[in-house]
Amino acid sequence: MTLGSAHDAGAERLLSPDSSVRRHFEELADNLLSLGERPLSVVVTGPEPGAGCSSVCLGVSGALAATGRRAAVVDCNLRNPGLHRMLGEPNFLGLTTSLGGNRALEHYGFEAVPGVFAVPTGPVPADPDAPLRSERFVEAVRGLGEGRDLVLLDAPAAGRMLDTPTLSGGFDGVLLVVHATQTSKNTAREVTEDLLDAGVNLLGVVLNGFTNGTS
């Protein structure tokens, strides 16, 4: 896929080298990579749907790709798949087809832009959380990390993510995305406490959608 075929103008902006927000994603990517050895696998979640986790995943991976590094984004939001839509791609193949067969995730995704590998959810089964509960899921993501600096897992909202032990504890850490005009402080505080109480390795927080006039 090329940027020109992207259906979502937001995704185009996130992956474009000329984007005005690029330097902010570069800073976030550098901060993330400074937290551990590569390849790093990070689960990206929010206190509630709509915080902008998919955007953050694409923006960070786009910023990394622009500096010659490689990243992958895996859509783990099986109840509400969105990554393929943002990138203007079908969802016939993806994470679930890989986990259902014997082939690596590498075969079920596509290059959104050079250096950014995207894996959509694939067809959603009757029990959407079942594929994510398997150890095979963790191994598949680890396999995807080979030869890459960062693997970002676009996860469901924190409450549902905590119900999936492989997501909450199977990877290097969790990044919490808070929307600067949509997430209430109370909710964000409660979710942060819930994550820490559950023993999640919370790497930090991203304040998304920030405007100077937010307050």
Add this chain to the structure above:
Amino acid sequence: MASTNRRGWQRGRGEDPILPEVLYVLWERRLLVVGAVLALVFVAAVFGLRPDRLYTAEASVSVTPQEGVGTGEDPEAFVEEVLAGVTARDFLRDVMREAGWTEGPEEFRERFDVERHQDSDGASGLRVRFSGSSAEEASRSANAYAEVFVDRVQRLNDRRLAGGSLAADARVEKYASPESGANYHLLLLAVAAMVAGVIVGGTAALLLESRTRSWRDARDAELTLRAPVLGVIPDYSSEEG
């Protein structure tokens, strides 16, 4: 895949004080807090300076039996006896004259509150409180009562020499002061209003802050969530399309 260790900030998080967050919220919503303080101070000022407000002043008089007379008696009973003897005839009229009171005697009487007291060292006496429409009037009346009382006790002592039965020493221990009482009262009222204003404004600020969906900046997020902010992504929706 490499594994990151649990971050140091998580280990020390439980010990982090909440005070910085509270102070930050109060500072960021200082207009609300200051507004609440000013509003309550204004209300207190209106209440404290209203024309019909009463000022209370207090004077105290010590009453002790003269040597060899009534020393075995209960001190409070003795004071009661002296008080009954002294205030028997036209006492209030003399106090009214001394205080310069021009209105009716009933109202004058109602504004007095006289109580017996006994100190820890055994000394007993009277506490005289008067509620007046000004601090000066209150103190003048309380002092007039104390002075007329002492004067009357002296007169009774003189009568004893001529065959009376009461013998007591009485002196004004503390005169009521007009300035300090009034100012002190107003100052207390102002301080109480300020404290109440900070509490009301601060509570409102914290309540609003917990419900708001507006995040000011990275520091706001760090203090609210007590977690490191790894990035701030500006809103780019207006640039889309």
